[in-house]
Each structure stands twice: as structure tokens, then as C-alpha cells.
Amino acid sequence: MPVGTQATVKAMTPQEIAGIGFKLILGNTYHLHLRPGEELISRAGGLHKFQGWEGALLTDSGGFQVFSLKGLRRIGSDGVEFQSHIDGSRHMFTPESVMLTEEHLGADIIMAFDECAPAKCDMDYARQAMDRTHRWAERCIAAHAAAGGKAIGGWDQALFGIVQGATYRELREESARVLTEMDFPGYAVGGLAVGETAEERDEATDWCTAILPQNKPRYLMGVGTPIDLLHAVERGIDMFDCVLPTRNARNAQILTSEGPINIRNAKFVEDFTPLDPNCRCEVCLRHTRAYVRHLFKVEEILGARLATYHNLAFYGNLMENIRQSIATNSFLEFKREFEERYSRSRSTELDLEE
Amino acid sequence: MPVGTQATVKAMTPQEIAGIGFKLILGNTYHLHLRPGEELISRAGGLHKFQGWEGALLTDSGGFQVFSLKGLRRIGSDGVEFQSHIDGSRHMFTPESVMLTEEHLGADIIMAFDECAPAKCDMDYARQAMDRTHRWAERCIAAHAAAGGKAIGGWDQALFGIVQGATYRELREESARVLTEMDFPGYAVGGLAVGETAEERDEATDWCTAILPQNKPRYLMGVGTPIDLLHAVERGIDMFDCVLPTRNARNAQILTSEGPINIRNAKFVEDFTPLDPNCRCEVCLRHTRAYVRHLFKVEEILGARLATYHNLAFYGNLMENIRQSIATNSFLEFKREFEERYSRSRSTELDLEE
Numbered sequence: 001m002p003v004g005t006q007a008t009v010k011a012m013t014p015q016e017i018a019g020i021g022f023k024l025i026l027g028n029t030y031h032l033h034l035r036p037g038e039e040l041i042s043r044a045g046g047l048h049k050f051q052g053w054e055g056a057l058l059t060d061s062g063g064f065q066v067f068s069l070k071g072l073r074r075i076g077s078d079g080v081e082f083q084s085h086i087d088g089s090r091h092m093f094t095p096e097s098v099m100l101t102e103e104h105l106g107a108d109i110i111m112a113f114d115e116c117a118p119a120k121c122d123m124d125y126a127r128q129a130m131d132r133t134h135r136w137a138e139r140c141i142a143a144h145a146a147a148g149g150k151a152i153g154g155w156d157q158a159l160f161g162i163v164q165g166a167t168y169r170e171l172r173e174e175s176a177r178v179l180t181e182m183d184f185p186g187y188a189v190g191g192l193a194v195g196e197t198a199e200e201r202d203e204a205t206d207w208c209t210a211i212l213p214q215n216k217p218r219y220l221m222g223v224g225t226p227i228d229l230l231h232a233v234e235r236g237i238d239m240f241d242c243v244l245p246t247r248n249a250r251n252a253q254i255l256t257s258e259g260p261i262n263i264r265n266a267k268f269v270e271d272f273t274p275l276d277p278n279c280r281c282e283v284c285l286r287h288t289r290a291y292v293r294h295l296f297k298v299e300e301i302l303g304a305r306l307a308t309y310h311n312l313a314f315y316g317n318l319m320e321n322i323r324q325s326i327a328t329n330s331f332l333e334f335k336r337e338f339e340e341r342y343s344r345s346r347s348t349e350l351d352l353e354e
Numbered sequence: 355m356p357v358g359t360q361a362t363v364k365a366m367t368p369q370e371i372a373g374i375g376f377k378l379i380l381g382n383t384y385h386l387h388l389r390p391g392e393e394l395i396s397r398a399g400g401l402h403k404f405q406g407w408e409g410a411l412l413t414d415s416g417g418f419q420v421f422s423l424k425g426l427r428r429i430g431s432d433g434v435e436f437q438s439h440i441d442g443s444r445h446m447f448t449p450e451s452v453m454l455t456e457e458h459l460g461a462d463i464i465m466a467f468d469e470c471a472p473a474k475c476d477m478d479y480a481r482q483a484m485d486r487t488h489r490w491a492e493r494c495i496a497a498h499a500a501a502g503g504k505a506i507g508g509w510d511q512a513l514f515g516i517v518q519g520a521t522y523r524e525l526r527e528e529s530a531r532v533l534t535e536m537d538f539p540g541y542a543v544g545g546l547a548v549g550e551t552a553e554e555r556d557e558a559t560d561w562c563t564a565i566l567p568q569n570k571p572r573y574l575m576g577v578g579t580p581i582d583l584l585h586a587v588e589r590g591i592d593m594f595d596c597v598l599p600t601r602n603a604r605n606a607q608i609l610t611s612e613g614p615i616n617i618r619n620a621k622f623v624e625d626f627t628p629l630d631p632n633c634r635c636e637v638c639l640r641h642t643r644a645y646v647r648h649l650f651k652v653e654e655i656l657g658a659r660l661a662t663y664h665n666l667a668f669y670g671n672l673m674e675n676i677r678q679s680i681a682t683n684s685f686l687e688f689k690r691e692f693e694e695r696y697s698r699s700r701s702t703e704l705d706l707e708e
Contacts, residue, residue, distance in 0.1 A: 290404075
């Protein structure tokens with residue numbers, strides 16, 4: 001899922017996102033609650049219509065954002081009180097209020113309100129946060145059932161549960177079991193990509209997917225690099241969201257089949273080849289590294305646009321190749337070849353720009 | 355002509371510009387000389403290829419920009435010495451150097467190097483600047499003839515002359531006569547839209563077009579608002595360039611058939627109608643004022659994109675309607691109706707935003 005935090009995948013039109021081949025994008029409940037507010041979006045006909053997106057939508061629960069507001073928030077058994085990062089205004093998220101907000105937004109998949117504990121928290125805190133997440137998951141199920149499982153606009157919404165438990169095996173397995181018993185139509189693994197090592201993440205993912213049902217979507221939240229995605233797919237993950245392709249694009253990092261490059265680098269000044277020689281996206285068919293570098297050097301909006309388009313096409317293409325390799329029973333071979341090729345330019349990744 | 359100062363019409367792809375229906379865009383010699391430099395662009399295959407634009411291109415001469423660098427530049431009979439606005443580096447533009455730069459860039463239409471005098475200069479200075487412009491025009495003709503009238507890439511380039519003379523009738527008429535004798539394939543009226551009143555501009559335009567040949571393109575540089583365009587067309591002008599539709603778009607000003615609106619205005623918060631109810635552009639077909647307002651309020655790049663696209667479509671549509679009205683001999687009627695409708699929301703234009 002490309003990330004469309006504020007009712008837009010940054011720098012992209014909905015038509016471009018669909019044109020690349022994406023069928024599902026993510027919106028952020030925390031940001032949309034603050035601006036423009038879920039009630040305005042509801043009156044517009046829901047988030048799909050508000051932003052002109054004809055594909056499917058998933059909204060997160062705001063849990064990750066609210067728990068990132070260190071110092072600005074107070075956690076109680078009922079929910080979380082927090083201050084807006086924009087104007088300091090006070091807000092309260094409870095499982096029930098988040099369900100109502102997500103019902104107003106009207107995404108096809110909505111996430112339960114969870115507590116995302118820090119990567120390095122002790123086991124006591126991790127257990128507290130996990131237990132709270134489970135109690136809140138029950139309350140989300142009840143609240144959404146009371147709404148008939150439907151958005152304010154009247155269409156069905158699938159409520160996904162979120163596994164927590166930090167990097168503790170005992171907690172991750174307990175959380176996966178408890179949530180599986182709640183019988184959600186899909187599950188996310190939350191609380192990762194928050195500072196743990198890649199090995200810790202792989203391990204925690206393994207513990208969860210060993211228990212979560214194989215016949216339902218399994219979604220690893222906030223992950224990650226192309227290599228991270230391959231490792232997670234190997235562990236049974238089906239869905240991802242990550243700001244990496246779009247955020248890094250705006251910082252001039254271009255993803256290529258031979259690894260990421262910083263397009264501001266002086267060595268691209270007269271490089272009249274495509275961003276990625278192995279890519280057939282609209283940008284690679286039409287534009288050169290030298291041109292995109294120029295756009296970044298002179299701070300033109302089109303630079304961010306072309307880089308974002310290409311990086312998303314790169315991710316879309318990666319996921320498509322993964323699906324094909326699974327269908328032809330050659331995923332591990334594809335993974336090995338991709339990793340080998342992708343690491344080729346690693347050594348040049350840190351080259352200084354001009 | 356949409357203005358593509360730094361080898362991009364700001365926030366737009368070449369495909370979008372062509373999709374709106376534009377066949378000719380402008381590039382700025384001063385900016386492109388500084389970054390990325392005309393030699394790099396020449397090695398890329400010229401400005402068309404560098405920016406992926408399949409239509410026609412016009413480059414200005416840099417005269418307007420260089421003479422705007424007050425305090426940073428020194429004018430001599432040979433040319434102008436100036437300092438870059440970016441890094442203070444010293445550069446020299448002469449008629450011969452500008453021709454060579456424009457031959458490297460390779461536009462289809464290139465402008466002679468002129469001196470653009472300020473609107474309020476006295477007649478002595480205006481005459482000096484005009485005489486210098488005429489001598490430089492001769493030198494541009496000679497230099498471009500020596501290059502076979504061709505770009506470095508080998509294709510033909512049409513060199514247009516620029517009429518100067520500030521707001522003095524005697525000078526404007528003399529300049530138009532002198533340049534007409536030089537037999538350029540097209541002519542521009544320069545030195546307007548630099549601080550004079552609309553009446554002064556209309557008058558000066560009249561003096562020029564009364565003399566400049568009707569069977570060659572006549573181009574009013576740097577103009578203007580939709581109303582300005584109608585007034586100039588009435589006076590025989592065929593071509594325009596202006597940053598207004600793109601620059602104002604980035605500042606949230608949306609052009610509509612009922613006048614410009616500031617889309618940040620609080621009254622649009624729940625306005626789920628198109629930017630302009632009478633527009634059929636891609637943005638108006640898909641998006642609402644409420645959505646575009648939201649994008650500007652949360653500072654999303656897509657806001658500038660959608661506003662720019664629409665404003666350019668508005669200008670493209672205006673020029674198309676002008677051409678059609680001329681073809682059907684109903685231009686004055688079209689002009690009157692457009693002006694009447696366009697002034698409707700004038701009173702609300704200055705409404706404060708939320």
C-alpha cells in the first residue's frame with residue numbers, strides 16, 4: 001500500500017497510483033481526524049470520494065501516531081488523551097471513538113485501536129500494552145458490530161486486529177493466539193519497524209505468522225525496504241505499508257534494481273540513461289538521471305513527482321514479481337537473485353553529492 | 355505559452371502540458387545558462403529532449419532577467435556583465451553569446467538580446483536602451499546567420515526581434531519601424547508588463563501593432579491576466595507568455611469563468627463542486643474545491659499540481675475560445691461576455707482566508 005497520510009499519496013494523483021497498478025492505499029486516521037476532520041470527509045461521501053480514489057482503502061487506527069507523541073499524551077484504561085502536533089489542541093482516542101472515526105472515513109479495511117509499545121521496552125510494559133491492546137480489540141469489535149460492520153456511508157468494512165508484544169516470544173505468541181480467537185477477517189503484526197534490528201523483526205514476524213491463520217490476510221505494518229519485504233513474504237506476510245518509497249523519493253533517493261542511488265550525486269550530472277535501466281515505468285521510459293538530478297538541484301516540484309512515481313512503480317513491480325514467483329513456486333530463487341543484484345551498488349550509496 | 359523557466363513548467367509533466375493542448379512552451383535562457391548550463395543541455399540533445407517535451411519551444415534572451423538584477427549588473431555597449439542571483443558568480447551576456455547559448459538550447463523560436471528599460475524611465479534613457487536594442491538586434495541577426503540560422507543540433511531556429519521604447523509613442527513607432535526593416539520572421543513587444551498601467555500598455559501595444567507586419571507572429575512578452583490577453587488580442591497580438599497561471603496556482607489562486615478565487619478561503623471548506631463549474635479539465639472532472647482547499651491547508655504537493663493544471667487548462671481554453679471567436683468573426687462579442695462574467699466574483703476576490 002502506498003501511504004496517503006493526508007488524503008493524498010504525496011505528490012501523486014489517484015489516477016497515477018491506479019496507473020502503476022496499485023489497488024489498495026492507506027490513509028492515516030490520526031492526521032485525517034485533525035485535518036480536515038472525519039465528519040467533513042463523511043459529508044463528502046467518504047474518503048474514497050473525497051480524494052477521488054476508485055480503488056480500495058485501508059485506514060490505520062492512529063495508535064502508532066498517538067503513541068509516538070511522547071510527552072503530549074496520557075494513556076488510561078479508557079483510551080489516550082493527546083495534543084495535536086499542529087496546534088496543541090486536546091483530543092481523546094478510545095476504541096469506540098476510533099471506530100466511529102474510521103466509520104466516517106469509510107475505508108474498506110479498518111484497523112483496531114492498539115497500543116504500539118517502543119521496541120526497547122521491558123517485558124512488563126510490553127505485557128501491559130499488549131493486554132490493553134487485547135481489551136481494546138474486543139471493544140473495537142463490539143463497537144463496529146454495533147454499527148452493523150458498516151461505514152457511515154453504508155458499505156461493509158473489514159476490521160483487522162493488530163498483534164503486539166514487542167520482541168518477546170511469549171507475548172507475541174500469546175497475542176497472536178488471543179487475536180486469532182477473536183476471529184478477525186484479517187490480522188496485522190504491529191509494533192515492529194520501531195527501532196528493533198532486522199533479525200529481531202524477522203524473528204517476531206515468524207512467531208506471529210506461525211499462529212495467525214494462513215487463509216486470512218496478514219499485514220506487517222510500517223515495513224519496509226525492498227529487502228525487508230522479501231524477508232517478510234518468506235515468513236508468510238501478505239500486505240505492507242511504508243512511506244519509504246515516497247518519503248525517500250522527496251529526499252532524492254531513487255530505488256533501482258541495483259540498489260538505491262542519491263540522484264543529487266555529481267556522477268549523474270551527464271547520465272542520460274533512465275533512473276533504473278531495468279525499469280519500464282512512465283518516468284524511466286521518458287526521462288534521464290541527468291534531468292531528474294537537475295530538477296532536484298534547482299528545487300523543482302517535478303523532481304519529487306518523477307522520483308515518487310518511479311519509486312512507487314519499483315515497489316509495485318517488486319510485489320508483482322513476488323506474486324508471480326510464488327505462483328510459479330520460485331520465490332526463494334527470485335529473492336536470492338533480487339538480493340544479490342540489489343546489493344551491487346550498496347557501496348556507492350553513501351557517495352557524497354556534488 | 356506556459357512558462358518552463360528551469361526546463362519544466364512548474365509542477366507539471368510535459369505529457370500533461372501536451373494533454374491540455376499546448377503546442378509551444380517557453381524556456382528561460384538566463385536560468386538555463388546558470389543551471390544546468392546550455393552545454394550540458396546541448397549534449398543531452400537540446401532542451402526539447404532534455405526535458406522530454408515533444409512540442410515546440412521558445413527561449414527568451416535573458417535580457418529581461420539580466421536587466422532586473424539591479425545593482426548586480428553593468429551595461430556596456432558590448433553587452434551586460436552580471437552576477438548570478440544564485441551564487442554571485444560573474445557572467446557576461448553579449449548578443450553573440452546569447453545567440454550561441456540559444457543555439458545550444460535549440461528552441462524553435464529564439465529571441466534577440468534586448469535591453470528592457472524600466473516602465474518609468476525618462477525618454478533619454480528609453481531612447482538609449484532602444485538604440486542599444488536595435489544595434490544588438492543587428493548583431494543577433496549576424497551571429498545567428500553565421501550559424502546558418504540553425505541550432506547546434508542542426509535544426510532551424512526562427513529569430514524574433516523585440517520592440518522597445520517604454521511608454522513613448524515616438525520611440526515605440528521608431529522601434530517597430532526599425533525592426534520591421536530588419537525583416538525578422540516574428541516580432542515581440544517587450545518592455546511592457548513592467549509596472550505601467552493597463553491603459554499605457556494598451557496604448558503602447560497599439561502603436562507597435564499598427565506598424566509590425568500583420569502576416570507575421572506578434573508576441574506580447576510577459577502578459578498577463580485573462581482580461582489583459584483579450585485586450586492585447588483586440589490590438590493584434592498573437593502570442594503570449596506569462597507565469598500568472600502557474601505562479602498564482604502555487605499561491606492557491608484558482609482562475610474561474612466567474613473570476614479568480616483564493617481556494618484557501620473558509621467558504622470553500624465544504625464546497626463539493628469543481629474548481630470552476632464551467633470547466634471540463636481533468637481536475638474539474640475529478641476533484642472538488644473542498645479537496646483542493648484541504649490539500650493547500652495541509653501543504654500537500656498535489657494542491658499545487660491540481661491548481662496549476664486547472665489554471666493552465668483555463669488559459670488554454672481561453673485562447674482556444676479566442677481563436678474560434680476570431681474564426682467566426684465574433685471576437686468582440688466573446689470578449690464582452692467573458693469580461694462581464696469574469697468580473698462577477700471580483701468583489702469576493704479579496705475575502706480573507708480562514
